[in-house]
Amino acid sequence: MKIAEWTQKLKKNYLFQSVAEKVKSFKEKNPYANIINMGIGDVSLPICKSVVNSCIKSANEMGNIESFRGYSPNSGYDFLKKSIQQDYQDRNISLDLDEIFISDGAKSDMSNILDIFSSDNVCLIPDPVYPVYLDTSIMNGMTVKFINATEDNNFLPLPDLSVKSDIIYICSPNNPTGASYSKPELKLWVDYALSCDAVILFDAAYESFIEDDSCKSIFEVENSDLCAIEFKSFSKSSGFTGMRCGYSIVPKKLKRNGESLNSLWSRRHSTKFNGVPYIIQRAAEACLSTEGKKECSKFIKYYKENSKSISKTLDNLGIKYFGGKNSPYIWMKCINDMNSWEFFDYLLEKFQIVGTPGSGFGKNGEGFFRLSCFGSHENTLEACKRLENMKK
C-alpha cells in the first residue's frame, strides 16, 4: 500500500485553512474581540427573492409524485443549459447545449478537469493566483511552471514564447490581484496556446464584476474554441457560495491527440459525478431569469460600494493597491516593509481585521495583502475606520 505521491509535495495546509486556524486561536485568546473578516471570498448578502421562490417551488415539486425528479442528467438539465446558452448568446457567443456541463462549482471543475489530461504535462500557472490551481496540479502529478505576475506588468503577464507548456491557467479578473485581460491581450494567450498545442483553463468566476471592456469570456477571442475551456460560477455573481452551482464550457471543436476533450470530460463527469441537485439547478436557472438578473446585479453594485470605501481609505493613507474595479478584491501593498503574514498578524492583533496574506497566492504575492469586498457595508465602513489608524 502506497499513499499518493502528492502528500509529500503539497504544503501542509490549504491557505484558507491556515487563516482560519490563526483566527480561531486569536478568538480563543480574545473571546470578546469584534473581528471583521475580509479574508475568505465569501459573500454576505442573502440569495435573491427569485431564487428563494424557485427553491420553494422545486422543493414542493420534489415532494410530489407527479413532479418528483430522481437522477439529473449527468451534465445537467436542459432548462438550465438553455438559460446559460441564452446568456452567452446575448453576448454573441454561440454554444451548443452539449458544450455546457453543470457542476457543483468552479473549484471542483477546475480541479477535476485535470483528470482528462496525462500527468505527463506541464501546467503554466500565474503567480500569484488562487492556490487551488497549484495544489490540484501537484495532486494530479503535473509539472508546474510559473508565470510571474508583478507590479511591473500590472499583474497581467503575457506569454513567454520561449516557455513551452501544455495546460495554461488564466484567471481573469484575477483572484487575488483583480487584474483583468483585454481582448488583444487574451488573443496573445490564445495564439500562444495554439502554437504549442496547449489548452487554456479560463477561470471566469469574477466576470460579473468587470466594468470596463476587459473580456468577460475567453470565447470572445477568435479561435479560442480550438484551445480553451471556460469555467463559471454562480457563487460570486449570485451569492451562491452556500448553494453550490457552476459550469464548464468545453467546445466540441477542442481536440487533442485526436480525441474530443468534450467527450473525455463527459466521460469523466458521468463516471465520477452524479449531477447537481434539481433544486439547485432550478435556483441557478432563476438567477438567469430577467427578474433574477436584475436582483443579482444589485449584489454586484452593493459589493462595489465596499471596493470604493476601501479604495478611498487606502488612497487617503497613500497606500498602493490594485484591483477593486473589475473584481471584488483589493490587492494592497503591506505597509512598513512587512511581509504578508506579518501584516496579517498586525491587522488581526491591532485592528481585529482578517485578510488574506498575499504570499499564500504565490511568491510574487509576498508583501501584498488581499482584502475582500464581500462584507456588509457596515462592517466594511467599520474596517475602513479602523484602517485609518494604520501608521506608516
Add this chain to the structure above:
Amino acid sequence: MKIAEWTQKLKKNYLFQSVAEKVKSFKEKNPYANIINMGIGDVSLPICKSVVNSCIKSANEMGNIESFRGYSPNSGYDFLKKSIQQDYQDRNISLDLDEIFISDGAKSDMSNILDIFSSDNVCLIPDPVYPVYLDTSIMNGMTVKFINATEDNNFLPLPDLSVKSDIIYICSPNNPTGASYSKPELKLWVDYALSCDAVILFDAAYESFIEDDSCKSIFEVENSDLCAIEFKSFSKSSGFTGMRCGYSIVPKKLKRNGESLNSLWSRRHSTKFNGVPYIIQRAAEACLSTEGKKECSKFIKYYKENSKSISKTLDNLGIKYFGGKNSPYIWMKCINDMNSWEFFDYLLEKFQIVGTPGSGFGKNGEGFFRLSCFGSHENTLEACKRLENMKK
C-alpha cells in the same frame, strides 16, 4: 500535450449510458411504446414531507440576511454530522465528528477517495459489481485484480490469501447481485486487509434494505477502524438521487505509510471540493429526524413490495434469481441461454421492459440480468404481468 492514459483503457461507454442510448433509439422507432424502466437504480417515490419542509425552511433562511449561510464547512455542517453520529451510536458504533465527511454522494466519494492513494497500488474488485469502481480505478491508473463472485459462492466471495492487494472494494448489500455479508464473513475480509496492509472501501449504499443479520456497517467488525473507510448515501434510503447527499467515514486510527488517511482525505476534500449546499445538508438532517426516519422507512417497505412481486413472478416461471431480500435489485438468470445483452434486447423489444445487462457489471455477470425494484407498484405489477408471458 498528452491526454490522460485512461482514455485508451476504458470501455467507450459507461454502462448506463449504453442502456440509455439503446432505449432512446428504440423510442425513436416506437414512439408510442409504453416502456417500463427497471434499469437504472433510480427511485420513484418523492422525497418525504419532513424533507420538503426542511428545504422550504432553509431556502427561506438563505434568503434572509440574518440567517444566510455562505460556504459550508468543507466536510459539512456539524448539525448533519451530529445526526449521522447519533444514527451510528444507535447501533453502538462511536464516531468522532471529524471522522465524518459530507459529500454530494457515494459515487463521487468512492471515485475521489482514490486520489489519496498512489496509482502504484493493486485494487481488488468483485466481479460483478457497480461499474464505477473499475472505471475509476482505471482512471486513477491503479492495477486491477478481480475477485470472482459467482453462483458457486452465492456471489459472496471470501478473501484468497494468496492474492495480495492494497485497496479492496466491498459493496454489501451488493449491487447488482443483492448478496450481503454476515459479520463473520466481513471479519475474514478485515483480517485479510490487516494482513496485507490494505484498505477496504466499504460501500454501504444499500444498507437500509437489510432485513436479516447481515452487517449494516463495516465498523461492526472489530479492528475495522484500522483498515476500512465506509461510504453511505441518502439516495436509496431517503429518495435522494435527485437531491445529492452522501458521506464517508474515515477513522482517525486509519494510517498508512505513517500518514493519517483522515487527514489526507480532509486535504483532498478541502482542495478539490467546496461542500454540499446548505439546503441539501438540512434536507439530509431531516431524513435522520424521528419523523424523517419514520417516513423514509415507508420507502423501503414500498420498494420491498416490488421485490416480492417480481420474486413471485420469477418463482412461478421457475427462473432462478438472487437478491431482492437485502437489496432493491433482483439478479435473475437470463432465459434460454441468452447472454445479457441478448436478453436486454429481448425484454425491450418483446415486452418493452428495460433492465440492466449483467455483463455490464463484470464477466461473471454474463448470463444474468438486473431488475430494479425502485419503480411504482403499478409499473412493477404491469412488468410482472408482461414477464409472465416469457417463454422458456
